[in-house]
Amino acid sequence: MTDSSAQAPYLPPAAPPANHGHTVAAWFTTLTVVVGAILAGVALCISTMWLVWVGAAIVVVGLVGGKILSVAGYGQPAARGR
Numbered sequence: 001m002t003d004s005s006a007q008a009p010y011l012p013p014a015a016p017p018a019n020h021g022h023t024v025a026a027w028f029t030t031l032t033v034v035v036g037a038i039l040a041g042v043a044l045c046i047s048t049m050w051l052v053w054v055g056a057a058i059v060v061v062g063l064v065g066g067k068i069l070s071v072a073g074y075g076q077p078a079a080r081g082r
Contacts, residue, residue, distance in 0.1 A: 024075055025069035032062025 040055025069075060 001054060023070075023074060025066050027076035028069055029062050029066025032065065033059050035060060036060075 004054060036055045036058030039056075040052045043049075043051030043055055066075075
């Protein structure tokens with residue numbers, strides 16, 4: 001019979017939290033980027049360049065805002081041990 005504590009070093013590291021990104025930061029980023037991309041795409045089809053730039057600005061605001069929310073603690077927690 002083998003000692004179970006002897007096998008402990010061979011176990012894989014603990015799995016990270018499995019919430020699959022269901023956080024405030026992820027939802028904010030996803031929704032604002034999608035809205036900005038749709039707006040820019042529609043504006044491009046109707047040849048309104050100023051609205052294309054507004055859509056692009058919304059995408060940038062979504063990316064920056066999502067990162068700010070993540071740093072503020074509304075994102076997925078960082079994996080321990082890194």
